[in-house]
Amino acid sequence: MTSLDDLPVRADLRGKSPYGAPQKSVPVALNVNENTHQIPEAVAHDIVQSLAVAVLGANRYPDREFAVLRDSLAGYLNRGLPEEQALTASNLWAANGSNEVLQQVLQAFGGPGRSLLSFDPTYSMYPLLADGTGTRWIGESRDADFELSPETAAVAVKRHDPDLVFLCSPNNPTGTPLSLDTVEAVYDATRGIVVVDEAYAEFAPDGTPSALTLLPGRERLLISRTMSKAFAFAGVRLGYLAAAPAVTDALRLVRLPYHLSALTQAAAVAALRHSEEMLAMVDDIRGQRDRIVTRLAELGYRPYRTESNFVLFGGVRDPHAVFEALLEQGILVRDLAIEGCLRVSAGTEAETTAFLDALAELDSTV
Structure with missing residues (x-):
């Protein structure tokens, strides 16, 4: 029987293990x-009704630009932002889980000859996504107790000059919060793309500022979110990011056609109607x-x-x-x-x- 070792897998993937x-x-x-x-049961019933409507049109391709969903996501994020920093649909992007969002970011801005830096220990999918896109992975060390100061982060970025930096806030697997000062220090120290992965942002104490507040004037800053955690939507697979409109234009270059199904879009929009x-x-x-x-x-x-x-x-x-x-x-x-x-x-x-x-x-x- 043919094994993985018998197949002509890319040389840089040999010996690697999948997420497990x-x-x-x-x-x-x-x-x-x-x-x-x-x-909640009442919310589930509304989601099911929305899915039933979407199924009736499933013979047609879904909205490739998922306009209603992007508008709904912008509305959700704007609840925590000052009016002058309000996001529009053009700032939002979504995919099948935040892992696919991050993969698309690496497809657009990473790849062979480019590098991704983050700080270990961190989300184990980051190096796997780097491997899958041919992006060189750089794992730098954290401070004591898994903290990450602006000074430590900026020094590492200047040393390696990466094309992308992923910052997990709060960090997975340690739960460590990340200060906005650290995000700003990394952004100022690099010429490349900076992604702040806020998958667990909703679990921070009330009033904790999001890196979303840093977006104005920072064209290379991307804030990744997910509906898997706070929205109990892990099985639906809906991740998203907020960034400058030019970033979403870049992601269109690498996304698969109609990558978000009509059912996924309908379920997510319905859930966002019931965010409270x-x-x-x-x-x-x-x-x-x-x-x-x-x-x-x-x-x-x-x-x-x-x-x-x-x-x-x-x-x-x-x-x-x-x-x-x-x-x-x-x-x-x-x-x-x-x-x-x-x-x-x-x-x-x-x-x-x-x-x-x-x-x-x-x-x-x-």
């Missing part, structure tokens, strides 16, 4: 930072996250600073053993191969309780 977060059927899955809350109801669960998730932080500290672990919907915690003597022991009890967390650390997503109150109780019981045996 564990997918296991367990009662309490807290390993991939999903929103474990279900979509959809985001109501965010407060509960933040509460469970803070509860995890407090209890982990009481148990003698070291939870790192987080403004996301998950907690990275150190002080784990044997992460693999703890991971396996929790899994035996039907609780799936994430072993990221960060020394002495595990990561857990904030779930519902019941899921969070199950994790904390199980960990407390294991504390004396593992």
Whole structure:
């Protein structure tokens, strides 16, 4: 039987591994930072009705420019922006998850002979997306406790002179918030594209400024978002970014024709109509996250600073053993191969309780 090694795969992809977060059927899955809350029933009914209307026109190609969706996304983001900084549909782009958005960014601005810099540990898809587009990956170090100061970031950018910089804010997998001062320092230090990945932005404390406020006058700055987390839309696959209109023009050069299905567009527009109801669960998730932080500290672990919907915690003597022991009890967390650390997503109150109780019981045996 032919194996991967027998095929004429690109030389730069040989020996690489695909993204592979564990997918296991367990009662309490807290390993991939999903929103474990279900979509409110009334909202779900409206989404289903919108899908039914879209299906009636599914014999035709969808709106290639997804104009209604882009307008809806602009309206959603503008709720947190001053009137003078308001975005329009021309500032918005969307694709099948933020991973596809970032891939399109690399297709347009990266590629052979170009480089992408970020700061490890960070989202594991960044180097994989770089590999897939033939972009050279540069992983630089963070400060202590996974923080990233403006000085550290600017020095690394000046040293490597990358074509693109990806900044994850809050950072995945550590949850570390990123200051706007750091974003500005990176932008001023580079000639290239700067992407701020705000996939978990909605979980930050109320009043936390978004990098969206830095967009005016910065043509090379792109802000990536997703509906997977706060909107509980992981299964729908809808990511988006805000940037100067010229950036969306560049992304049109590499997107596949009609890349967003009519069903995806309809579901996302319907969900955005109910953003207040959809985001109501965010407060509960933040509460469970803070509860995890407090209890982990009481148990003698070291939870790192987080403004996301998950907690990275150190002080784990044997992460693999703890991971396996929790899994035996039907609780799936994430072993990221960060020394002495595990990561857990904030779930519902019941899921969070199950994790904390199980960990407390294991504390004396593992």
